Amino acid sequence: MKHLTILVPAGGLNLSSIVGSYKIFSRANLYWQQHGKKPLFTIQLAGLSKNVKFHDGLFTVHPTLVTTISKTHLIIIPSLDKNFQPALEKNKKLGEWLTQQYKRGAEIASICTGAFLLASTGLVDDKSCSTHWIAADAFRKMFPNVHLCTDKIITDEHGIYTNGGAFSFLNLVLYLIEKYYDKETAIYCSKVFQIEPDRQSQSPFTIFASQKNHDDAVVREAQDLIEKNLHDKLAVDSLATRLAVSRRNFDRRFMKATGNTPVEYQQRVKVEAAKKMLELSRKNVSEVMFDVGYADSKAFRDVFRRLTGMAPAEYKMRYNRERVV
Known part of the structure; x- marks a missing residue:
């Protein structure tokens, strides 16, 4: 059985991408069981502490310590806090663990602004990467060596997957379900969770900002x-x-x-x-x-x-x- 790690970053922002990923992969496992197959993944939430609060303490997640996971096959990075530099400092050890696991053969998928944590590792230098269009300017300034694709919902390159933003992460999860399970399971999950499959672009949702955060x-x-x-x-x-x-x-x-x-x-x-x-x-x-x-x-x-x-x-x-x- 393969191992799926869904990260729970310190100073978490988006609980929905964590819960959504967990529920869809769990349903894919259940679908396989109902058809006489063994579940494909053991799913584990992991972070740097055993208690991570979301939405001003309204919700608390209790992940496993990431340091106890020596080997995993697929890692999902959820959205990161919009104060990117402090968030990256808080999650520096997660970045180190990501690099270590990728070198050991793990694949990595980032959701929305989780791309900032992924990019901080250097693993997407000279590779394609997507993130939420609203964070594109900040991303370009922080990671000029990454080929940012703000029009794409999903990128797939060398075992690294990235996603545009917000609830389009559901399309990335379906993409991973089809890759790891099969097309039938992905279609089933799309129907259960009522996700429109095969969305390719976030361009219709982009609101152009005037890009005046400069000194010229x-x-x-x-x-x-x-x-x-x-x-x-x-x-x-x-x-x-x-x-x-x-x-x-x-x-x-x-x-x-x-x-x-x-x-x-x-x-x-x-x-x-x-x-x-x-x-x-x-x-x-x-x-x-x-x-x-x-x-x-x-x-x-x-x-x-x-x-x-x-x-x-x-x-x-x-x-x-x-x-x-």
């Missing part, structure tokens, strides 16, 4: 100009000239400060505004397109689909408040 005043002024002139297509050359910097220097500084080129930033600002209009107004797609400064419907649809994973009309159908009601 010129770039910040450029961002303000882009955001205040939503209806216009501002040429990057004109922006650079207006701000008295060369185009090459402007592009370099903008990319360094925001993680996007000026053109990408302008597209993201326009698409985010378009999303809000499609969600909250009665305007049709063409009206929204013109309102955010696009005259070419194909160009608008292509950019919108690339950034959200769906066409504007499909987005309106799914998220417009009046249609939802």
Whole structure:
């Protein structure tokens, strides 16, 4: 029988990803038993202390001490506290244990911001990794050697699995169930827990933030100009000239400060505004397109689909408040 370790980090944030993982794997074990097979996993919660409190002490988890587990086959890292640096300091020994177990052949799956603990080990340097889109900027600054994929729900590389965020961890758990058990068991679990399978992207759920957590005043002024002139297509050359910097220097500084080129930033600002209009107004797609400064419907649809994973009309159908009601 294989061994599954679900970590319970110090200063825990998200109890649901711990309980959810435990319940789905337990149900997969039960399903195998009901079909004459032995349970595949022994499931154990483990942490650095025997009592870990969640939600201001409303809930307490009593994990096994991780130091007593010498060998495991699969490790699940749940979400981490949003104060990432202090959380990593508190869980440094968990990181050391993760590295040790990976070297011994264990596979590791991180949920949401659990990717910060995983990345702190160096195990995903030069590898693909996903985390919640809301934590992407902080992640990039802390771990520049990791290939962050904010659009993906799941990454799978060299025995390391990562997940986008929030309740999309359920899709990662189903993915692992199919990998370790079989497709039939994964489908069964998806039906029991009513999880929509095969979700690939978290792009439709991303809310673009203005990426102004930097010290470059010129770039910040450029961002303000882009955001205040939503209806216009501002040429990057004109922006650079207006701000008295060369185009090459402007592009370099903008990319360094925001993680996007000026053109990408302008597209993201326009698409985010378009999303809000499609969600909250009665305007049709063409009206929204013109309102955010696009005259070419194909160009608008292509950019919108690339950034959200769906066409504007499909987005309106799914998220417009009046249609939802």
